[in-house]
Amino acid sequence: MKIIRMHPSGKELTVEEGESVLGTLERNGFALPNNCRAGACGECRCKVLSGDFDQGLVMDMALSEEDRAEGYGLMCMAKQTSAVLEIEFGTEDAKPKLFPPRENVYCVVVDKFPRTPSIVELRLRPLGAPLRFWPGQYVTLGDRSAGIPERCYSIANIPNRENEIVLQVTRVPEGVTSTWIHDTLREGDNVVINGPYGTFIGDPSVETPVLCLASGSGLAPILSLTSAAFLRGGFRQPATILYSARSRDEVYETGLFAYLKARFRMFNFRYTLTREVNPGGLTGRLPGLLPELFPDLSGYSVYIAGSPGFVDDCAERALDLGLPPIRLHKEGFVAQRGPEIPSPERLMG
Ligand SMILES: Cc1cc2nc3c(=O)[nH]c(=O)nc-3n(C[C@H](O)[C@H](O)[C@H](O)COP(=O)(O)OP(=O)(O)OC[C@H]3O[C@@H](n4cnc5c(N)ncnc54)[C@H](O)[C@@H]3O)c2cc1C
Numbered sequence: 001m002k003i004i005r006m007h008p009s010g011k012e013l014t015v016e017e018g019e020s021v022l023g024t025l026e027r028n029g030f031a032l033p034n035n036c037r038a039g040a041c042g043e044c045r046c047k048v049l050s051g052d053f054d055q056g057l058v059m060d061m062a063l064s065e066e067d068r069a070e071g072y073g074l075m076c077m078a079k080q081t082s083a084v085l086e087i088e089f090g091t092e093d094a095k096p097k098l099f100p101p102r103e104n105v106y107c108v109v110v111d112k113f114p115r116t117p118s119i120v121e122l123r124l125r126p127l128g129a130p131l132r133f134w135p136g137q138y139v140t141l142g143d144r145s146a147g148i149p150e151r152c153y154s155i156a157n158i159p160n161r162e163n164e165i166v167l168q169v170t171r172v173p174e175g176v177t178s179t180w181i182h183d184t185l186r187e188g189d190n191v192v193i194n195g196p197y198g199t200f201i202g203d204p205s206v207e208t209p210v211l212c213l214a215s216g217s218g219l220a221p222i223l224s225l226t227s228a229a230f231l232r233g234g235f236r237q238p239a240t241i242l243y244s245a246r247s248r249d250e251v252y253e254t255g256l257f258a259y260l261k262a263r264f265r266m267f268n269f270r271y272t273l274t275r276e277v278n279p280g281g282l283t284g285r286l287p288g289l290l291p292e293l294f295p296d297l298s299g300y301s302v303y304i305a306g307s308p309g310f311v312d313d314c315a316e317r318a319l320d321l322g323l324p325p326i327r328l329h330k331e332g333f334v335a336q337r338g339p340e341i342p343s344p345e346r347l348m349g
């Protein structure tokens with residue numbers, strides 16, 4: 001039997017056959033931040049204090065040689081090889097807070113429709129027990145039997161009576177799974193999802209003012225967090241969603257946001273267009289607009305979701321504007337296509 005021991009709590013978890021370290025933590029409800037689940041983003045980086053593990057194939061930019069030398073590993077790909085693995089994770093009284101993820105949750109696609117020219121919405125209904133999740137988390141979707149790799153997709157809604165899971169998927173040119181979702185998947189099809197995963201959770205109606213920044217289908221987890229705040233009674237502090245789209249036809253959910261604006265004085269939604277002029281509104285990339293719109297973020301909580309470049313640029317700017325790092329929450333939609341392994345022919349030139 002293999003054991004993971006968490007430092008400083010000393011809490012021990014039993015490892016199941018073939019499980020990654022992240023998998024063991026999640027199965028027990030512990031929230032180690034993770035993003036790509038494929039060794040590409042570095043989000044699940046953790047210090048290993050003792051014991052051995054097989055790191056598997058990960059990107060150098062996610063785990064540098066110096067990191068490795070200092071004992072860090074990427075827990076989404078790390079498989080323990082020694083009887084005990086001691087990792088630096090959690091607090092003295094480490095307590096689980098997530099729902100353990102489930103594998104192979106069979107669902108039917110009950111609805112599929114375009115949200116914008118490049119974003120399609122899927123509504124999935126599990127055939128068995130409802131999937132329990134926290135707003136802001138994500139699932140993976142693919143079709144192993146058809147060779148379609150599983151990719152991460154944020155849940156755009158909140159737990160509901162129909163147990164439906166809403167996903168909003170952007171078509172990525174030459175992207176294997178997103179193209180399959182757009183072009184092949186049909187209403188009435190059976191699909192298999194896994195999850196929930198991720199730690200982009202929180203309460204955008206908290207005691208501080210909130211700023212949410214999203215680009216493209218990065219609006220999905222923000223919608224989930226916003227709906228949860230609405231259900232809890234609305235926004236007692238100012239809450240603003242700033243959305244970035246290339247063109248006007250890529251802006252969606254304007255009806256819901258108009259309703260929230262009319263209902264809650266504290267709520268605001270604005271969008272900017274990056275590839276066309278937005279008459280009377282914002283034009284240009286959000287990181288460039290932020291200093292004028294929010295010159296002082298020191299009292300705010302900020303949630304950012306979307307493409308990795310967008311998230312990183314916005315996060316950097318928000319920190320420059322005084323946002324305390326502890327109140328920065330990010331979900332970068334990092335690509336999960338693994339590092340390419342050169343063929344023996346290519347290696348030999
Ligand atoms: C935590 C998390 C949550 C996510 N949530 C969502 C979501 O709600 N909706 C959603 O649409 N996507 C989401 N993604 C992204 C998603 O998981 C896939 O990466 C995306 O759908 C591309 O997969 P693919 O198989 O189609 O492309 P791949 O076959 O993986 O990639 C094809 C090529 O496109 C590039 N590429 C991959 N993704 C992008 C991109 N976004 N923009 C530009 N080029 C890209 C790759 O580098 C590669 O060269 C999320 C990712 C993460 C990590």
Ligand code: FES
Nearest residue numbers: 035036037042076
């Ligand atoms: S490197 Fe582990 S979650 Fe991305």
